[in-house]
Amino acid sequence: MPIFNRLFYNRYRREAMSNVAGRLLMVGLGPGADLMFLPPAVTAVAAVEPEAAFRRMASALARRHGIPVDVVDGFGESIPFPDNSFDSVYVGLVLCSVDNVAATLGEIRRVLVPGGRLVVLEHVRGDGAMGRFQDGIAKPWSWLASGCQPNRRTVDAIAAAGFDTGGLRSIRRTLVPPPCTPHLQGIATVITPNA
Numbered sequence: 001m002p003i004f005n006r007l008f009y010n011r012y013r014r015e016a017m018s019n020v021a022g023r024l025l026m027v028g029l030g031p032g033a034d035l036m037f038l039p040p041a042v043t044a045v046a047a048v049e050p051e052a053a054f055r056r057m058a059s060a061l062a063r064r065h066g067i068p069v070d071v072v073d074g075f076g077e078s079i080p081f082p083d084n085s086f087d088s089v090y091v092g093l094v095l096c097s098v099d100n101v102a103a104t105l106g107e108i109r110r111v112l113v114p115g116g117r118l119v120v121l122e123h124v125r126g127d128g129a130m131g132r133f134q135d136g137i138a139k140p141w142s143w144l145a146s147g148c149q150p151n152r153r154t155v156d157a158i159a160a161a162g163f164d165t166g167g168l169r170s171i172r173r174t175l176v177p178p179p180c181t182p183h184l185q186g187i188a189t190v191i192t193p194n195a
């Protein structure tokens, strides 16, 4: 994974993480690679991760680097924090893997403060031949890759969950090989009713 990150992902992680600020929740933290890119604007960090081995790895990494982070057991579909707890929520290569994208985004919306930001680095379904290839390979790929779905229309799901997606952009050509390309990256903000 460190080699994979160095070869393919670190440049995207660094750029995406530059958008987080204030009280931050990281959903699906995994072994913690993104902790290396926390900007100074972050004042507190919590994370939700369902896999015990990943929680241990992320906590050990954080300790080694002196990063105070509260890594808790839980799922994106049922985030164990009260409403309005965070200024930023970060999803890095996670919405491809959760069982229920709409429920996860609903929970993220709930724990964000009004006007809070969802910071995104996801691989998503491409257009044209790439999208058709991803549709075709989706089932075997998810068996091989721990449930990862390479053909999710993530920007549509984020919009449907009540976020302004104007700050998200698609990066069509990435260094990451198919089927985990293109990327969706940037910021989605909570749309506050009657704002």
Ligand SMILES: C[S@@+](CC[C@H](N)C(=O)[O-])C[C@H]1O[C@@H](n2cnc3c(N)ncnc32)[C@H](O)[C@@H]1O
Binding pocket: 027, 028, 029, 030, 031, 032, 033, 034, 048, 049, 050, 051, 054, 074, 075, 076, 077, 092, 093, 094, 097, 098, 099, 100
């Ligand atoms: C591809 S890994 C990415 C890990 C990490 N964010 C990174 O970029 O290295 C997907 C992560 O999502 C986590 N995950 C899977 N289902 C989840 C769910 N329902 N809620 C939260 N996290 C989930 C997995 O345990 C795993 O850590």
